[in-house]
Amino acid sequence: MKSPLLFAAALLAAGSIPLPAAAQQAPLKVGLMLPYSGTYAALGDMIEKGFKLYVQEQGGKLGGRELQYVKVDDESDPSKATDNVNKLIRRDRVDVLIGTVHSGVALAMARAAKESKTLLIVPNAGADAITGAQCAPNIFRSSFSNWQPGYAAGVVAAKKGYRRAMTITWNYAAGQETVKGFTEGFEKTGGKVVKDLGVPFPNVEFQALLTEIAAQKPDVVFAFFAGGGAVKFVKDYDAAGLKKTVPLVASGFLTDGTIEAQGASAEGILSTLHYADNLETPRNNAFRKSFALTYKQNADVYAVQGYDAAQMLGAGLAAVKGDISQHDKLDAAIARAKIDSPRGRFALSPQHNPIQDIYLREVKGKYNELVDIAVRALADPGRGCKL
DSSP states (O other): OOOHHHHHHHHHHTTOSOOOGGGSOOOEEEEEEEOOSSTTHHHHHHHHHHHHHHHHHTTTEETTEEEEEEEEEOTTOHHHHHHHHHIIIIISOOSEEEOOSSHHHHHHHHHHHHHHTOEEEESSOOOGGGGTTTOOTTEEESSOOTHHHHHHHHHHHHHTTOOEEEEEEESSHHHHHHHHHHHHHHHTTTOEEEEEEEEOTTOOOOHHHHHHHHHHOOSEEEEEOOHHHHHHHHHHHHHTTGGGTSOEEEEGGGTTTTHHHHGGGGTTOEEEESOOTTOOOHHHHHHHHHHHHHHSSOOOHHHHHHHHHHHHHHHHHHHTTTOTTOHHHHHHHHHTOOBOOTTOOBEEOTTSOEEEEEEEEEEETTEEEEEEEEEEEEOOOOTTOOO
């Protein structure tokens, strides 16, 4: 009679006993490097919720792999970014990086991802260089480039007949690049930006600059702020009496996720972005219903970007059946993916940035409501990218 151990070994060799869990694929380690404190904390929270919602809808797995999350608060601080991302890559040995909101932090993440060949999906930060000069086969974006909403806002302002514009933003990559996009779109059709105003990030003392706007009397002001700074700016703009005298056109982040805090001061603001709350499509309606039921709050553009980051990762993992080690095949699958997003279907540019409609929205009550499509299928030029 065979011993129990020999009998079990024979069954195992014949495939009659399932492999123990330890011998199966371990959970995929996903490093979430997002702002969980400070000005952008609410944005990081929505990105994470959107990402996890898509995973939940797939039964908790992507490409047959369960996910294990390792979270780091990046504090929206570029000086800490390199250390933080290297902890995730070297100490925690994550398979995938998801992050972040602040463009300066994301640039550091992109450098580390490029050097280590770790898959990075950026669910917000629009720094042009991420899909420009710092592009790489393993770096993707599920959101936008700073240039895209800025350029579209410039086109909108020019079409409305405005000829003299001033801009105002924080003095950091996201603000400056968005303003450059606005200037390109505005001046391409005959407008002129007469002055750019800036404040250090995350400074929210706007009074002196608002006084200068009142003195210059431009036809229109273009603004880029987000999070808590956006709330303060919109309220101060209204309190200074400028809302009644100088129209405000903005990158959509001025009012996304901030409308309720801005209250009546936000009413009527026009903005351009790749998402609008009331897009009447089955995909968007289903997404918003699912998000509301799961989290007891309304989705916003940040939730959409997190959701689509998970969709992109899922497309790649499906192609390699969960085998993250097949880097080239994984990257190629994400690059050619067609994403059925709540914002509308999109493909990726050769530089791995979404080619997407940019919408014109107007604040009505608590929503950024769709007015029109500002620019259809807008692709970032990807300047400096060599893949």
